[in-house]
Amino acid sequence: MTLDTPTLFTCVMIAEFAGSAILLLFLLLWRARSRACALSLGLCSVGMFLAGSGTFLIALRGTVPESISILAANALLIFGTGLRRCGIAAFLGKRPLIWVVAGAATLWLALCFYPPFFESFLARVNYVQACLILSCLSIVAMTVRFNREKLHSIRFLGVTTLIECAAYVWYTVNQNLLRLPDFLTAFSEDFMSIFLVTVLFAMIMTIVLQVSMVVERSLQGFRDQALQDALTNLPNRRAFYDAAEAWISGRQESGGRYCLIVFDIDRFKSVNDRYSQAMGDAILQLFSRVLKDSLSAEAVCGRVGGEEFAVFLPDCDKEFALLTTQRLCRRFSVGCQQATDGKLVVTASAGIATAECSIGLARAMEAAVNGLGKAKRQGKAQIVSMDLLTNGLLIKSTAAAFSRLKRKAA
Structure with missing residues (x-):
């Protein structure tokens, strides 16, 4: 199997669906989870499934109506990536703010009914990539500011998400420089392979680290319980x-x-x-x-x-x-x-x-x-x-x- 852009694109889609299934299975099987961990796993699982669904619809571009391959696909991609951000926020004890993510996806749909925006491939690219970049930067900021437990998995997730963000920036810059007419044309460009390889790496690492976050917090909780008196909450x-x-x-x-x-x-x-x-x-x-x-x-x-x-x-x-x-x-x-x-x-x-x-x-x-x-x-x-x-x-x-x-x- 050669690592051409269609193959890499398919791998990204499979990774998103596989990640959704892994997180859901882990949510059902890991009994030592807290409520925040359960909510985080649930949101991230749904987010990856929606993002994978959006990626799948983008892959069908040219064979299905544009209302599905453009409007619905990118709305799912924006909302799904935003839900991943909400899942990390829930894990760190912050409000998920799902309404903000839903608002970004809704604004995308509204803009697409404005002909000058919909007919401009570059405008659509810049909006979608801006949403993805902002979601990633928000995750990075939370991993730096709110990691009060000093979990190593959270720190690594921040680095991984920063790499994913760099991939979206790379894609956006190249699209603006080359001004390609549509998404299918971009598949033949060299920058697309670099973009997809980076996103695939970040996606796989994100799945591993989101599971690791829950496990590390549970293990830290076990250590704290072993060193704490249950009645008085003082050190034993x-x-x-x-x-x-x-x-x-x-x-x-x-x-x-x-x-x-x-x-x-x-x-x-x-x-x-x-x-x-x-x-x-x-x-x-x-x-x-x-x-x-x-x-x-x-x-x-x-x-x-x-x-x-x-x-x-x-x-x-x-x-x-x-x-x-x-x-x-x-x-x-x-x-x-x-x-x-x-x-x-x-x-x-x-x-x-x-x-x-x-x-x-x-x-x-x-x-x-x-x-x-x-x-x-x-x-x-x-x-x-x-x-x-x-x-x-x-x-x-x-x-x-x-x-x-x-x-x-x-």
Whole structure:
């Protein structure tokens, strides 16, 4: 089979129909998709089918009436390519704006009823190619601006779509320079083969990348779920350790200090037993919200046990950690009272470990947990701070209750 222009044109048409079928089949079989992914696959599948139908009708030019091979064919091509743009927008969480695409196709039909426009092949080419170019540029812009998840497949799709856009520009420039009388005459020109090969490559890559987008997002969602506590939406123990250890390992040569705080909700089991598990879950969620709303962006927090939470404070001294801990405990206690109209008072105790970056996180966690144990033995709403030497040995422990440092903590 030689790669002449009719063969390449047929390959483009087949690729569009095959892509539509592949995306539809993937939509039906991939159960891990989100609603946005399903809408994206559906729109892209329909778009490719309509574009393929338009390409098929263009191939019949000269054998079917012009109302079909020109009017209907290009309207389907414009609308189908625009729906692909709508599918990418839906995937990225933006409004599809299908009415804009429908408006462009409708305007094409209206212009074709204006004789000077319809009789000018160059005018028709410029309008259709302008619609295709704008659709491609819109996709490229979205892949650059709205790829908040930093998906590699979205970036590659932007590059592929830019290549497709370059093909449409190439075709338009050559048509305007050569001023060919009709589409069939263009088939014998050398630029047409380059145009079709580029579009065919871009079409195949687009099909692969649109499937890859959904798969990559699903896999990223699985990774996020594996590192996130389902109840509080905080990082789980593994994610917390990974983030904290990454900071420590990056500062071991340059030096620095960090503080590790471990919280435990006082008498949580009795609250669960008396007020039901739903109330216990609500208390855990409240504590997680206090952490999210109160801590700086540099701090790392997570749920590391049943009712245990941990906070990692980089470049922090003991006094700041004490003030932060008291502020968090007080906000949590006040929040519980406000949420229950004063009927339920729940407090939290904490252990703090202050250490150099030369000391590993495991040793600091051991010291903080020991401090928490001392705090729990002293009663409710207690804080015990543990200082570690550079060799990991404990210097001393300092106990504090909410009544101390009250003005500073507030």
